[in-house]
Amino acid sequence: MAEIMTAREAVERYIHTGTQVCWGGFSYTRRPFSIAREVIRQRDRIKHHFCTMNGGASVEEALAANDLISRMETTYIGLEGIQPVANSIRRRIQDGSIPLFEDYSNYGYATRTIAGRFGWPFAPLMAELGSDVPEYDVFGKAGLRGKNTDGSWIDPRIPPKKFAGSDDPFDGWGLRPHAFEGGDTTANKTNRLDRTRESDKYTGTQGVKVMLVPPIMPEVTVIRAQRVATDGTVRMEGINGPDAEQAMCARVLIVECEQIVPSDELRAAPELNHLPAHITTAIVEQPFGGYPSAVPNYYDYDWDWFVSYGRLNRKSKEEVRDYWTQHVVDTKDDWDYLQRVVGMNRLFELRATPAYGYRADLKRPM
Amino acid sequence: MHYTPGELMVVCAARQIRDGENVFVGMRLPLIAFALAKRTHAPHCTGFFEGGVVRDVPSSELLYTMGDAPNIYGSLWTTTTLNVMRPMAAGDVHLGFIGGAEVDRYGNLNTSMIGDWQHSHPKVRLPGSGGAADIASFSQRLAIMMRHERHRLREKVDFVTSPGYGYPDANHPAGESWRERVGLPRGGPAALITTLAVFTFDKQNGEALLQSYHPGTTIEQAQEQTGWELRLAEDCRETLPPREDELRVIREYDPQGVWTG
Structure with missing residues (x-):
């Protein structure tokens, strides 16, 4: 049963030292900054956590700058046009203060969410073959994979292998183009399956190869949606990114939103809903809480903020941390942050142009 | 007519797109190349964007980030990341674009880390794969775009994030056969587009071939900035400069030269 609560309550209840949290949204869009800021406010209690995400690093940069990340399992830590690599994350990986950093490709991670979402023990994909990504196993090197002598998992958050190369037991039958009677109309005309049947990499035996990946099973997934019903039904607008899947992988799902709406509003067109009420644990309403990221149909991102932050985060770790202390830790809650630190004028400037869903005249100087 | 290296790269990238193709569009220059191809020679191509967008008309505003x-607005479908990676995994994407921190003579790309990661802590951490390893694995053809600098175009990259044509070993060459040996069913780099030149690839041994050098650049200058001994394509020549109508479309889409400047 989903429960409506404040960001502070949600974080106090579900995010603790070492908790594996999967952060939703994609890139600079629909990122759960309200919960992230509350984690930063509670940084002295939480100390650090296991950060998981697929798609962009704006929230994660903020968490890293507050020394809140001890482990990461992710796909990409760039800030796109703002910064090639999020500097607070990068410098901590390089100096060892984020000692455990494991990465996957987007599709590798997304395939993990297929397994997690459907309750499969693993899922196959044909990417990562031939790449060094499967070979670089940080959790394995740290001795975190596998079981203790008593049969328990060394760390229940960490799968016993990063990847497992395997033969396709169906000999590539499911791959296109397929030998349909009359041929195949797929756009895929270039497969050389007969040749790949001779591959003996990963297994030592000849056959079609696949990479198997374990499910993602975060303790907590946090996403941001435009609307959530009082019962916990979730409706997202615009791009969905990895959220529909990774929300269903989690043990606890926290959804922060622009507005909580009557259940009837989302029941009127249930086929447009993304997540059913029964998987939502906590609902947090915080208008503008996705700031400085964009929430389609509500407001655009604050490009100026990101540009100036991209300069600030190159200063010393202490100076960057001080910035977060002054701007977020010292605020009472997100209303206090949004009104006092960001200011209503700025928020109003970012409001989406209704016809387009984004701010049509937003200036985005580099 | 004056143009920037970025504008020429966009034109070279757009020339890789054929009409009617499914294109996995990366940020920055490939984004503009997609808009250019759509408005010139490839009006029927469809673009896939990894945040979860499928669109067949260029966006009405320049994009700054993948999720913009x-x-x-005006897209065919906004959906999940999985749903846009899906056609690529199924082999239905004809052309994919990626950039990288470093590439080697066999088209292998590194966006993960610099340094000896097998024996020690990597020296420099890069952003990671994102969709790059997937695009390199699954697209029927891959176009790579990057700045042409000697430390970026290397004999061998430190870490293979996105496989190109692999490496030769004692018994086998690099090339398409390397991809088959590791189980990749298709694909491989078709073009490496840089600030100085365009390379194509010899699929038999996986080696990059200098296909053309940009106006104002010589083969010697390209060699100076390349970490391996250049092999020239048989018909190696100067890159065709952008046409006026191509530059007009590019400047309409990126009037401030945010990505092409």
Whole structure:
């Protein structure tokens, strides 16, 4: 049963030292900054956590700058046009203060969410073959994979292998183009399956190869949606990114939103809903809480903020941390942050142009 | 007519797109190349954007990030990341674009880390794969775009994030056969587009061939900035400069030269 609560309550209840949290949204869009800021406010209690995400690093940069990340399992830590690599994350990986950093490709991670979402023990994909990504196993090197002598998992958050190369037991039958009677109309005309049947990499035996990946099973997934019903039904607008899947992988799902709406509003067109009420644990309403990221149909991102932050985060770790202390830790809650630190004028400037869903005249100087 | 290296790269990238193709569009220059191809020689191509967008008209505003809200308006479909990676995994994407921190003579790309990661802590951490390893594995053809600098175009990259044509070993060459040996069913780099030149690839041994050098650049200058001994394509020549109508489309889409400047 989903429960409506404040960001502070949600974080106090579900995010603790070492908790594996999967952060939703994609890139600079629909990122759960309200919960992230509350984690930063509670940084002295939480100390650090296991950060998981697929798609962009704006929230994660903020968490890293507050020394809140001890482990990461992710796909990409760039800030796109703002910064090639999020500097607070990068410098901590390089100096060892984020000692455990494991990465996957987007599709590798997304395939993990297929397994997690459907309750499969693993899922196959044909990417990562031939790449060094499967070979670089940080959790394995740290001795975190596998079981203790008593049969328990060394760390229940960490799968016993990063990847497992395997033969396709169906000999590539499911791959296109397929030998349909009359041929195949797929756009895929270039497969050389007969040749790949001779591959003996990963297994030592000849056959079609696949990479198997374990499910993602975060303790907590946090996403941001435009609307959530009082019962916990979730409706997202615009791009969905990895959220529909990774929300269903989690043990606890926290959804922060622009507005909580009557259940009837989302029941009127249930086929447009993304997540059913029964998987939502906590609902947090915080208008503008996705700031400085964009929430389609509500407001655009604050490009100026990101540009100036991209300069600030190159200063010393202490100076960057001080910035977060002054701007977020010292605020009472997100209303206090949004009104006092960001200011209503700025928020109003970012409001989406209704016809387009984004701010049509937003200036985005580099 | 004056143009920037970025504008020429966009034109070279657009020339890789054929009409009617499914294109996995990366940020920055490939984004503009898609808009250019759509408005010139490839009006029937469809673009896939990894945040979860499928669109067949260029966005009405320039995009700054992969998830930008202007990419939603007027699109065919906004959906999940999985749903846009899906056609690529199924082999239905004809052309994919990626950039990288470093590339080697066999088209292998590194966006993960610099340094000896097998024996020690990597020296420099890069952003990671994102969709790059997937695009390199699954697209029927891959176009790579990057700055042409000697430390970026290397004999061998430190870490293979996105496989190109692999490496030769004692018994086998690099090339398409390397991809088959590791189980990749298709694909491989078709072009490496840099600030100085365009390379194509010899699929038999996986080696990059200098296909053309940009106006104002010589083969010697390209060699100076390349970490391996250049092999020239048989018909190696100067890159065709952008046409006026191509530059007009590019400047309409990126009037401030944010990505092409």
